[in-house]
Amino acid sequence: MNNKNNYNYLLSDLTKLKGVGSKTASLLKRKKINTIFDLLWKLPKSYTDRSISSNIKDLKIGDVQTVNIVPYKYNFPRIRNLPNRVLCKDETGTLECVFFNSYEGYVRKILPLGKSVTISGKIGFFRNKYQITNPNYVSENSSLIKTKHNQYSLTEGITEKVYNNIIKQIIKDLPKFDEWHNKNILKNFNYISWYKSINELHKPDNIGKYDKDFYQRLAFDEIFSSYLVHSEIRKKIKKIKKKGKSFNINNQSKFISELEFDLTKDQLRSLDTINKDLISNQKMFRLLQGDVGSGKTIVALIAALNVVHSGFQVAVMAPTEILARQHFLLAKKLFKTSIKIDLLSSKSEYKDRKRILKNLGNNKINIIFGTHSIFQKKVEFKKLGLIIIDEQHKFGVNQRKKLSDKGGPNCDVLLMSATPIPRTLTMTIYGDMDLSIIKEKPKFRKEVKTYTKLESKIDDIIKFVKKEIKNGNQVFWVCPLIDESKKIDHSSAIIKFKFLEKIFPKKVALLHGKTDPIEKDLILNNFLNKKFDILVSTTIIEVGIDFPNANVIIIENANKFGLSQLHQLRGRVGRGNKESSCILMFKSSLTENAKKRLSILKKSNDGFEISEEDMKLRGYGDILGFKQSGLKIFKLADPVLNENLFRLAENEIKRIEKNNEDIGKFKTLMKLYDQADIINDIV
Ligand code: ADP
Ligand code: MG
Numbered sequence: 001m002n003n004k005n006n007y008n009y010l011l012s013d014l015t016k017l018k019g020v021g022s023k024t025a026s027l028l029k030r031k032k033i034n035t036i037f038d039l040l041w042k043l044p045k046s047y048t049d050r051s052i053s054s055n056i057k058d059l060k061i062g063d064v065q066t067v068n069i070v071p072y073k074y075n076f077p078r079i080r081n082l083p084n085r086v087l088c089k090d091e092t093g094t095l096e097c098v099f100f101n102s103y104e105g106y107v108r109k110i111l112p113l114g115k116s117v118t119i120s121g122k123i124g125f126f127r128n129k130y131q132i133t134n135p136n137y138v139s140e141n142s143s144l145i146k147t148k149h150n151q152y153s154l155t156e157g158i159t160e161k162v163y164n165n166i167i168k169q170i171i172k173d174l175p176k177f178d179e180w181h182n183k184n185i186l187k188n189f190n191y192i193s194w195y196k197s198i199n200e201l202h203k204p205d206n207i208g209k210y211d212k213d214f215y216q217r218l219a220f221d222e223i224f225s226s227y228l229v230h231s232e233i234r235k236k237i238k239k240i241k242k243k244g245k246s247f248n249i250n251n252q253s254k255f256i257s258e259l260e261f262d263l264t265k266d267q268l269r270s271l272d273t274i275n276k277d278l279i280s281n282q283k284m285f286r287l288l289q290g291d292v293g294s295g296k297t298i299v300a301l302i303a304a305l306n307v308v309h310s311g312f313q314v315a316v317m318a319p320t321e322i323l324a325r326q327h328f329l330l331a332k333k334l335f336k337t338s339i340k341i342d343l344l345s346s347k348s349e350y351k352d353r354k355r356i357l358k359n360l361g362n363n364k365i366n367i368i369f370g371t372h373s374i375f376q377k378k379v380e381f382k383k384l385g386l387i388i389i390d391e392q393h394k395f396g397v398n399q400r401k402k403l404s405d406k407g408g409p410n411c412d413v414l415l416m417s418a419t420p421i422p423r424t425l426t427m428t429i430y431g432d433m434d435l436s437i438i439k440e441k442p443k444f445r446k447e448v449k450t451y452t453k454l455e456s457k458i459d460d461i462i463k464f465v466k467k468e469i470k471n472g473n474q475v476f477w478v479c480p481l482i483d484e485s486k487k488i489d490h491s492s493a494i495i496k497f498k499f500l501e502k503i504f505p506k507k508v509a510l511l512h513g514k515t516d517p518i519e520k521d522l523i524l525n526n527f528l529n530k531k532f533d534i535l536v537s538t539t540i541i542e543v544g545i546d547f548p549n550a551n552v553i554i555i556e557n558a559n560k561f562g563l564s565q566l567h568q569l570r571g572r573v574g575r576g577n578k579e580s581s582c583i584l585m586f587k588s589s590l591t592e593n594a595k596k597r598l599s600i601l602k603k604s605n606d607g608f609e610i611s612e613e614d615m616k617l618r619g620y621g622d623i624l625g626f627k628q629s630g631l632k633i634f635k636l637a638d639p640v641l642n643e644n645l646f647r648l649a650e651n652e653i654k655r656i657e658k659n660n661e662d663i664g665k666f667k668t669l670m671k672l673y674d675q676a677d678i679i680n681d682i683v
Helices: 022-029 104-110 160-172 183-189 194-201 213-239 249-257 265-279 296-309 321-335 350-361 397-406 423-430 455-470 491-503 517-528 563-570 592-603 607-618 620-628 643-658 664-673 677-681
Strands: 046-049 064-075 084-090 093-099 117-126 129-133 137-139 148-151 285-290 313-317 341-344 367-370 384-390 412-417 434-438 449-454 474-478 508-511 534-537 550-555 581-586
Touching (some): 064 093, 148 160, 183 213, 183 643, 194 213, 213 285, 213 397, 213 423, 213 643, 213 664, 249 296, 265 285, 265 296, 265 434, 285 296, 296 313, 296 321, 321 341, 321 367, 321 517, 384 397, 397 412, 423 607, 423 643, 449 455, 449 592, 455 581, 508 517, 563 592, 563 607
Parallel strands (some): 093 129, 285 412, 313 367, 313 384, 341 367, 449 581, 474 550
Antiparallel strands (some): 046 148, 064 084, 064 117, 084 093
8 A cells, every 4th residue: 555645545535444444434524534634633642551561469450551461260151241251360469351242252362261461451459359341452462562552532432442553554554755845845844754754743752742843844734735725726816817907097096086085005005006906917816904994995996996997897795785785885975977886685676686787788887786696697797807805704715716717817806804814824814815905094093992891880881871872872782692503592682682772762773693684784774874872783793884873882791702803893883083982891800811811902903913912812713713714724733833834834835936836746745635626626
């Protein structure tokens, strides 16, 4: 089996392994272990040292121990359910081996009378005799037992012995691949090979040695391969030749001069980059990343304006109807009648829908706004030149690529996301796209004041809310989902709604995950139009929507949220130019750690900085629920601990891209680590 570069073995089904039948395989599959390769990353947690054997008289009761004995008498009762027993001895005493559920023939075979045998197991003491019940290991070959045996966090139904045998078998048959990295990379890891690294990874003495060469190399392989796949997708998209767009920049200048505010430097710089992409004859595939309220929409709309002036159409897609409508209304206000725009909604009446489809087909609509419904099969554009996608941070690589393909070669793609992420994760999540970042907030934007308050002081909060409402302001009241897996757990929001309703009759509305989408839209719209003052909700209220009159957000049980999430929630208020505040409520007084977390939030208003701190405190998997998003879950690499490896990988990718280096030598690496479909068209 030891085929060079044969990754097929590692990618085969578990039942290929000796001793793994369909039952064991299905147990492992439940733990998302589908291939032999997947098994390599289940690392031992600790080991049992069975290397030192003891005399019978020195055995320690209750410990797992190893002992050399000679069986001298069988006791096989004829009554069912009674255990088979074997008396054994050494020079110092007697030990009884007890077997439940073992056949007589099997016991005779493993413990032949008069032969010297090594056994290992937990020592008991019963009726004046040392005992081992169902010993873990029995063998005439003591060297098989007298070593350190790895302990894995085992899948139920699989014993330590079986699991160790499986791992041993894989390591024995492990292919010796040709090295894929160059010397410059390898020198960081003392030139250790992949083969050697995997061997080291499963040695009992190496458990937890995350800073050793073998571990670092394997973590690097993992990061690097995901970057490489992204890079290949990006290159592939760049190869698509499009007709460069030509437009007169004076339209843009005029438009900007008529705005009520000056664009920030970051907004202008992003716009400039986007325009260059539009003009070029390479397809644009760009992410515009910026904190909540950094003003991405206006940048996207100006880009849309330029595209329209070059004779192409634009599609703007938002995750919800209400956000789509808000963008549409903003565009209507800004573009007046110079540009034909429309909104395609699930609520559009049949005749409107028909008209919109017709007008898209003959280029009488320049910009269409909507949800994903604007990409249904029936919708045909005459000359689509730009797709703008807002707030779809949950889109994975595959979904993004599909969208990019959909518009055809002449269509540029711009994604926007208000979800700042730590730098090490940017390449991991968005490495397939070019990136523009807006860091600077619009001038004169007042910072949201952040306070903490104990739940018992709710009367103070109510007083505050009363005052705010009197001044014509609106309030978000956020109750966390206690248990995300149980999506039905909205009781806390419902209880709070009833409580507030009594104090503020007819001024409160409720929104939660079970609210029907049409009703939800209606509630949000009514809130936007100030039909009521307090919106009680679970965290499901979407980002992106501008509520200019809402300037208080109260977040209950704030401990339940990550810092990034709190920052995002806080970003829902303070969009206008009024003083605004965020009140974080706590059930009990704060722990030191909680205080530390909150001080970061009070001190900083920079989502990127906060996300870095959040990741350091809570680990990368947790920030903003990225687990369900396009984020690859790393097996070994850790974006906090291995920041240097992420940087090394990034630089290496840049070097490879710059030199246009052939990536054929990485085929095995990519096949093994990123088994996504996408690779099939790359290598
Ligand atoms: P986001 O980046 O979160 O999508 P928006 O585009 O919704 O932010 O902008 C938030 C608010 O800031 C909007 O009301 C918008 O009109 C306003 N805005 C955008 N750019 C500026 C600017 N340069 N100066 C002042 N206000 C701005
Ligand atoms: Mg937005």
